[in-house]
Amino acid sequence: MIRLFTKIIKTGNRTEALGKADHATELLGEQLSSAIRKKFQGSLAIREVDAGSCNGCELEIIAANNCYYDLERFGVHFVPSPRFADMLLVTGPVTRNMETALKMTYEATPGPKLVVAAGDCAINCGVFGKDNYAIAGSVADIIPVDAIIHGCPPTPTDIIRGILQAIET
Amino acid sequence: MIHEANTWFAECLSDHGIFTRYLEDHHPAAMSCLEVRRLDWANVAEEARRKNMRFVSLWAAEAGSHDKKALYAYMAFAHLEHRHVLLRTDLNEKDPSLPDISGHYISSVRMERSLQDMFGIRVEGLPDTRQWLKHEHWPEDVHPMRTTFPVDTRMPPVEDALSAGDLPETGYAFIKAEGDGIYEYPVGPVHAGIIEPGHFRFHAVGEKILNMEERFGYVHKGIEKRFEGLTAVEGARLASRISGDSAVAHAWAFAQTCEYAAYLDVPERAVILRGILCERERIANHIGDIGGVCNDGGFAFMNVQMQRLREEMARMHKDLFGHRLLMDTIIPGGVTCDLNADEQQRLAQQTSAIAREVEELRTIYADHPGIQERVIGSGSVSIEDAISIGLLGYAGRASGVYADERIEEAYPPYDRLDVRAPRGELGDVATRVWVRFEEVAESSRLVLALLKDLPEGSLQTEFIAPEAGTSGFDAIEGWRGEIAAWVRFGENGIIDRYAVRDPSEINWLGLELAVREVPVPDFPLNNKSFNCSYSGNDL
DSSP states (O other), X not given: OHHHHHXXXXXXXXXXXXXXXXXXXEEOOOOSOHXXXXXXXXXXXXXXXXXXXXXXXXXXXXXXXXXXXXXXXXXXXXXXXXXXXXXXXXXXXXXXTTHHHHHHHHHHSOSSOEEEEESHHHHHOGGGOSSOTTEEEXXXXXXXXXXXXXXXXXXXXXXXXXXXHHHHO | OOOOOOOHHHHHHHHTTOOEEEXXXXXXXXXXXXXXOXXXXXXXXXXXXXXXXXXXXXXXXXXXXXXXXXXEEXXXXXXXXXXXXXXXXXXXXXXXXXXXXXXXXXXXXXXXXXXXXXXXXXXXTOSOOSOSXXXXXXXXXXXXXXXXXXXXXXXXXHHHHSOTTOOXXXXXXXXXXXXXXXXXXXXXXXXXXXXXXXXXXXXXXXXXXEEEEEEOOXXXXXXXXXXXTOBHHHHHHHHTTSSGGGHHHHHHHHHXXXXXXXXXXXXXXXXXXXXXXXXXHHHHHHHHHXXXXXXXXXXXXXXXXXXXXXXXXXXXXXXXXXXXXXXXXXXXXXXXXXXXXXXXXXXXXXXXXXXXXXXXXXXXHHTOHHHHHHHTTSSOOOHHHHHHHTOOHHHHHTTTOOOOHHXXXXXXXXXXXXXXXXXXXXXXXXXXXXXXXXXXXXXXXHHHHHHHTOOOSOSBOOOOOOOTTOEEXXXXXXXXXXXXXXXXXXXXXXXXXXXXXXXXXXXXXXHHHHTTTSBGGGHHHXXXXXXXOHHHHHO
């Protein structure tokens, strides 16, 4: 145990001030009034949905939770079910085999809710292409989207900035 | 690159009266591709099993414009000494059918089911004929990998195929279990963590899992079809995204397959840089997964430390190679990145520092009774089962199967390195984690050795595609295990078929066996100890 505590003390606090984004976030739609968005600030529960990604975006979303970025310090945390989520963070082109699951997850999320599409695939199907029999479309083709975060994959900073922008506007 | 034709397996087969023909348009010659009669197909598999060969992959390809045949099926096996052998047989165009080989190699079942879905090939005697990649809402007569099916075909909307209120899972005949106190427990496709989608169907009594059945295909995004019509250079970007955590391994497998087909030598400096990239990817994924297993076992400290190290690696990758996950660093003909003297030093320093820290953390992990109690003895795969399935990578190395292409095939740059792979036998979560710790140390040693050996020279050779009809095959030891890839070029340097087998396609079977008799709450740490790719499986 002593080694464990020594390691914690030696490691110290590595969390950094949030850096500059590499890729842009765009806000779409007028789904929620700014008054409601404001209410999410300080405590936002997110359900992550991989609708067909290559898992690169997932790696970067996991990284947004590491000690350098510490997404939770902004009051944002990931939850295991859409039933108690305020936001869906969706990655990947939506495959034909995930279309129903994504719609059901959206339905299961209580309103008011936000949807952020993260990564180039979620925005325009990326390298896999919209003109593909196995792909149902981009996230916005399937469910209403409030904000999109560019990048292949977006960096952890891009992801955090995108999420915050979606609730702060 | 001049290799002698490998006639070993052809001779074994001819001893049993199985006639083969050596195909000239396949490269490299040392990995011979033999044509066999369709009626000998299952006998060939039987002979391969008898010779203790490992099943590598099974796929199909339509003949190109240069060929008067219609449709081919391929399978590949590997022998410890005699290495890879490919076999091909031609199928009847009107009613393509193929004998089942799953009686000899159980891992072939899902690949055979994919052949049924994607090519409409009937597999005679297949014990499990349920659709695999095509879920219930796909029209039955649609076979997306056939050339008569353009990649941009618009499929009918999913809702039209489902009756009202039906879930996509309703139509799938999961294995049933009945009896007092047995309950069924569906999980997914949307999982509780930040992971990929897939469906697990548990049967449990109390908290013990009786059986777990996997149902995948959710992230099937037409990757193999997408490759068709690309040039080799264009394909590299897609290959990097077959499974995001294996960006280097898949890009390397793709690039090397194309290079073999084209008889192209890659500059020495590029070969060594590929090795460095691949070993760094291995370290990053292993430490991330060790953290993940500990997190699922309630040992958050280890996860925080490991994710910190992983982040430090990602930052250096961005700095030196231009991408945090090392995507788009390898292309057919070479690499797209370089290291100057200062960068080499920084990379060496960080690699040693991370290896040191991982060793330090390993002693803390080993001394922590809370996590040890969870991992020791949980989710064992016996050596017998591991051989039967042909488990790959760390999952195999934890269960007495030591297949490692870096050692067996020793493709450059591993031909100059003495790779030492850990050899576990107990096959439980603890052993899989132990293998990963060992591999972090070994890969760090390899990175340092490769950095010392980095010659001056160019980074790329221009890729010139081979003649139409030429194919190539290779196997790369990615961090998860062997990636087997086969490419065939058509007219004007355009790829007309790329077939790739991610190690996950085989290792997922190991997880099904591992979690029998395991308490349901220990499923996550077992799953993480395998950490198979869904995207690489579903393609």
